[in-house]
Amino acid sequence: MLLSSTSVLRVGYVGWKGYNLTRTENINDKLVDPKTGLYNTAGALKMNSAFGTITYLATDAIANYNALQTEFKKTLGSGLTLQASYTYSKMLSDSDSTSNRVTDNTGTGYVSLNPLFPMWDYGLGAYNQKHTFVLNGLYDLPFDKFLTGRFLKAAVGGWALNGIWQYGTGIPLNINTGFNNSGNGDPTQPDRPNIKSGFSNNPTSGVTSGCAGVPAGQPLGTPDRWFDPCAFELAPAGTLVTPATVGKDTVIGPGTNQVNIGLAKNFPVTERVKLQFRAEAFNLFNHAQFGVPNVLLFASNRTQVGTGGSITITQGGGGLGGRNIQLGLKLTF
Numbered sequence: 001m002l003l004s005s006t007s008v009l010r011v012g013y014v015g016w017k018g019y020n021l022t023r024t025e026n027i028n029d030k031l032v033d034p035k036t037g038l039y040n041t042a043g044a045l046k047m048n049s050a051f052g053t054i055t056y057l058a059t060d061a062i063a064n065y066n067a068l069q070t071e072f073k074k075t076l077g078s079g080l081t082l083q084a085s086y087t088y089s090k091m092l093s094d095s096d097s098t099s100n101r102v103t104d105n106t107g108t109g110y111v112s113l114n115p116l117f118p119m120w121d122y123g124l125g126a127y128n129q130k131h132t133f134v135l136n137g138l139y140d141l142p143f144d145k146f147l148t149g150r151f152l153k154a155a156v157g158g159w160a161l162n163g164i165w166q167y168g169t170g171i172p173l174n175i176n177t178g179f180n181n182s183g184n185g186d187p188t189q190p191d192r193p194n195i196k197s198g199f200s201n202n203p204t205s206g207v208t209s210g211c212a213g214v215p216a217g218q219p220l221g222t223p224d225r226w227f228d229p230c231a232f233e234l235a236p237a238g239t240l241v242t243p244a245t246v247g248k249d250t251v252i253g254p255g256t257n258q259v260n261i262g263l264a265k266n267f268p269v270t271e272r273v274k275l276q277f278r279a280e281a282f283n284l285f286n287h288a289q290f291g292v293p294n295v296l297l298f299a300s301n302r303t304q305v306g307t308g309g310s311i312t313i314t315q316g317g318g319g320l321g322g323r324n325i326q327l328g329l330k331l332t333f
Contacts, residue, residue, distance in 0.1 A: 006075040014067045014089075021061035023095035025115040028054040030184045038238030040183030053187050060118060063093035063125060079140030087132045093125035094118045096249075113190050113248070114240055123247040124172040130252075136164040163261040172249030175232060178296035178305065182240045191235075193297060194245045199231035201250040213306030220309075226293040227251050229308030234298055254290035254311070258283045269331075276330040286323040289315040 003009055028051055033043035048054075067089030074082050095112065113120050141159040177191040195201050199209075203220065204227045210216025211230035218225045235241045262280040269275055283289065291313035297305055314322065 008073045010071040012069050018063040020059045023061040025112045027056040029186045040238035061095035065091045082137045084135045091125035091128040094122040096126035121248040124249040130169045132168040138162045159265045165259045168256045170253035170255040173251045173253045174249050178298045179300040193232040194235050203228040203231040212304045223311040225309045227309045229297045273333040278328045282324045
């Protein structure tokens with residue numbers, strides 16, 4: 001939509017549905033004991049006791065995505081151009097990838113809680129990011145108009161400043177027990193805990209309620225305690241949780257908030273050859289970009305892990321999550 005000779009607005013809907021997507025699973029987990037309804041009693045047997053783990057690639061997964069996308073571009077004159085874009089979206093799936101995980105969604109390799117019922121895992125996809133906003137601009141610095149002389153114009157003129165601000169809400173995290181609480185023999189331990197009565201399945205605001213190893217009153221939504229691990233409890237040994245208790249990818253992780261800028265200048269060498277100098281700063285304001293909190297909440301002895309919900313790393317690794325400045329030269333011909 002052309003708002004004026006210098007302004008353009010675009011609004012659109014983007015959506016897709018995927019069928020017959022792949023997921024991996026162990027199809028030789030124990031079947032529930034028909035006498036007890038448990039996986040950890042004598043009658044719970046593997047489909048084929050002659051084999052151990054049998055990894056199977058199924059093509060029965062589904063996913064869908066719906067988004068409102070907007071973009072606004074404005075030329076302000078005097079060499080200044082601004083562009084802003086915003087996306088409001090939601091992704092749902094019962095399997096996040098072939099190996100059922102992505103880099104920022106730590107958990108077990110196989111998210112399918114019960115291989116026989118993949119829809120138990122239908123919920124937010126690991127790629128879901130509800131809000132994303134990007135503002136970028138380009139400004140040709142107006143030194144040229146104040147300069148006289150060929151040398152000064154060549155040395156001081158022709159500089160351009162560009163910048164981009166990126167903001168996005170966090171992606172979902174899959175909460176795990178940390179061990180095979182069900183006893184079904186799945187080597188990837190996809191078991192999830194229950195949600196305690198009265199708690200949100202995304203307990204990232206307020207303070208900790210307190211439990212063994214986790215003091216009460218700790219602020220949530222911080223790197224020390226991103227979510228309240230005390231909101232979760234183990235299901236009875238020998239059982240799997242159902243979607244009615246807690247689903248896949250319910251806790252929303254830390255978001256991103258970063259400003260990058262660059263300053264560039266082209267120096268003509270010959271008519272065809274140019275040398276470009278660039279100075280770039282990433283995460284200019286050194287805003288903390290937190291990594292993923294610990295999502296494994298219990299030890300194999302069924303005790304609460306005191307580090308549940310804590311963040312110990314920043315995104316980027318090796319210190320790259322903070323401010324970084326680089327200088328560069330590029331020869332074009």
